[in-house]
Amino acid sequence: MKTMKRRKYFSFIFSVIIICLFPTGCELNKEGKIYPDLTGAYSCEENSPYSGYKKFLVEIDKVSSQENLYIISNFNNLGNLEFLYASLFNDTLRIENQVISSVFINGSGKVNQDLNNIEWFYTTDDGNIVLEFFARFTR
Numbered sequence: 001m002k003t004m005k006r007r008k009y010f011s012f013i014f015s016v017i018i019i020c021l022f023p024t025g026c027e028l029n030k031e032g033k034i035y036p037d038l039t040g041a042y043s044c045e046e047n048s049p050y051s052g053y054k055k056f057l058v059e060i061d062k063v064s065s066q067e068n069l070y071i072i073s074n075f076n077n078l079g080n081l082e083f084l085y086a087s088l089f090n091d092t093l094r095i096e097n098q099v100i101s102s103v104f105i106n107g108s109g110k111v112n113q114d115l116n117n118i119e120w121f122y123t124t125d126d127g128n129i130v131l132e133f134f135a136r137f138t139r
Helices: 002-031
Strands: 040-048 052-062 069-073 083-089 092-100 103-111 117-125 130-138
Touching: 083 103, 092 117, 103 130
Parallel strands: none
Antiparallel strands: 040 052, 040 130, 052 069, 069 083, 083 092, 092 103, 103 117, 117 130
């Protein structure tokens, strides 16, 4: 009889420990994801005094023949078929005089250490007006 009570007691304790550890383990995996490079899909939150707040998706791909060159699709929410090139130096992505949909784009973005966040400041120039933007890419 005592053996039966001990088994139930140990079984109960074991179950409580497993239940307590399971959610903690799942959260650590979500937050602790390590990215090997910048390639992938990002959620973009963009803000400008001219166009207000926008949220959309962008994708970053590596140019295979260039070590520090990336392609960014749907930059400034100009369409999935539109893209520009960005050069990576240390922790900064730079866009210099790129044209998408007849709009010149210049700017730079700081890449965080975990490669999951890029904070951009850039300008667009359509020939009539220069607009300033702040955007955050996250994944």
